[in-house]
Amino acid sequence: MMNRQIVLAARPTGAAGVEHFRLQEAPIPSVGEGEVLVKTRFFSVDPYMRMRMNDVKSYAPPQKLNEVMGGGSAGIVVESRFSGLVAGDAVVMGGGWQEYALLPGKTLRKVDASALPLEAYLGPAGMTGVTAWHGLFNIIAPKAGETVLVSAAAGAVGSVVGQLAKQVGARVVGVAGGAEKCRHVVDDLGFDACVDYKAGDLAAALQAACPDGIDGIFENVGGVVMDTALRHINTFGRVAICGLISGGYGGGKMPMADITMLLTQRVLVKGFILSDHADVFPVALPALATKVAAGEIKWRRTITRGIENGAAAFIGMLAGANIGKALVEV
Ligand SMILES: NC(=O)c1ccc[n+]([C@@H]2O[C@H](COP(=O)([O-])OP(=O)(O)OC[C@H]3O[C@@H](n4cnc5c(N)ncnc54)[C@H](OP(=O)(O)O)[C@@H]3O)[C@@H](O)[C@H]2O)c1
Known part of the structure; x- marks a missing residue:
């Protein structure tokens, strides 16, 4: 064999x-x-x-x-x-x-x-779901009525983040590549809006989708998407840096365009690597499995x-x- x-x-x-x-x-x-x-x-x-x-x-x-x-x-x-x-x-x-x-x-x-x-x-009932859980609940900690922005929203982690954020009463806006992904994010997953970052004029589209600004950013992408989102961050906003895939992960640099808003809006920015957080698994895994089985996480x-x-x-x-x-x- x-x-x-x-x-x-x-x-x-x-x-x-x-x-x-x-x-x-x-x-x-x-x-x-x-x-x-x-x-x-x-x-x-x-x-x-x-x-x-x-x-x-x-x-x-x-x-x-x-x-x-x-x-x-x-x-x-x-x-x-x-x-x-x-x-x-x-x-x-x-x-x-x-x-x-x-x-x-x-x-x-x-x-x-x-x-x-x-x-x-x-x-969603494994590492992917726990990643979403940790960044959302332990870093962003959204309150009802706040706006949460999720990049790579049609992907494995992003799709779970948005649905969990909706369940605590946040307004949830996704960013994804292409009309079909954005349709899926809104129609199938229940996000309030989704911005196609490939469609052009990302700044105007984000402004329109987040009229009250952004309180939490679940960042999977980095680069232009994150730079543009930060221009709309509200006072005491929280940014969970989960991934920076737009840099290609090829070992090159991932610059940030402007950090002024981090100071003026007193923003918390925290990167995380899930393997540091073994304590989250026993809490998140059973809850996620229950939600997936019940159809509460699609x-x-x-x-x-x-x-x-x-x-x-x-x-x-x-x-x-x-x-x-x-x-x-x-
Ligand atoms: N920190 C941690 O412990 C941890 C754990 C798991 C995952 N992650 C990170 O979480 C993120 C999502 O991971 P995942 O497993 O759920 O993958 P995924 O979102 O299912 O797949 C990756 C997606 O990234 C998007 N993408 C690729 N290149 C891009 C670019 N240049 N600009 C914008 N979007 C781009 C693509 O979606 P579009 O078609 O929308 O562009 C692609 O479908 C990744 O950054 C990953 O490294 C971190």
Whole structure:
């Protein structure tokens, strides 16, 4: 029995492409004491993986060359020598881009695949949802009637942020690329408005969508989108910097145009990396799973089928090909 895997074959110097990855075969290893062998059903393709392709100082070590691309995945236990899991259990894990993952049993999270589709635990009922939860509730902490702006609003994290903010009575405005994404954000997800940042005159569109200014910015994008939003920030506004994908995560600089409003409006700006906040998971995960099951958090996924298409799915997500969570079904 062989295991198909995608490894990082080369580090990009500019834009990442499928040529930086390689599909290879390796034997499936035997299961040691305390270990579990899982057949992957889905793996996640996430923006942060682009950063890990660079050999630069960051919050986590770089992805190693010629090793399996790391990342979140979900699957079914094939063989277990760990007391808490048996064959047939559904689990979420850090299994990466491969058909079979052998991991210490204690690193796996058993999930109820009869309550939610398995892939939901990689999306709104998993790390994605907890990211939204933490930045929104622990940094922005919106009050009813306040305006919250969410960039990459049609994406995995942004779509959850906006729905959670609506549930506490905020007015929620999204920013997304293209008319179809904006339609989805308003009509399907229930945001109050959505600005298409690709349509031109972002400043006028934001002004029209946020007539009372902006109290909280959940920033997934940075660059022009964030600079323009900051011009509308209200006094004592809060900015949760979750991601800066408009910089491409290629290791280059991400300048800010003007910080005057941060001083004059006494704005809190806080970047966060979810892995620093293990305490949020036990609070957020059950609440998110309940909301997803009840239909209170709607979600879409963009699923690419076949491990051989994994690298293309990742590159497509970086370019905005996804609506909702970008996943590969192995
Ligand atoms: N801090 C943390 O711990 C943490 C954890 C998870 C995720 N994140 C960050 O959260 C953000 C969203 O992640 P996600 O997993 O939910 O991905 P996602 O939003 O589902 O997918 C990425 C989206 O980024 C948008 N995008 C790409 N290039 C852009 C550009 N130049 N300008 C504006 N938008 C651009 C695209 O949407 P459009 O078509 O709308 O452009 C694309 O669909 C990312 O920045 C990610 O790094 C941070």
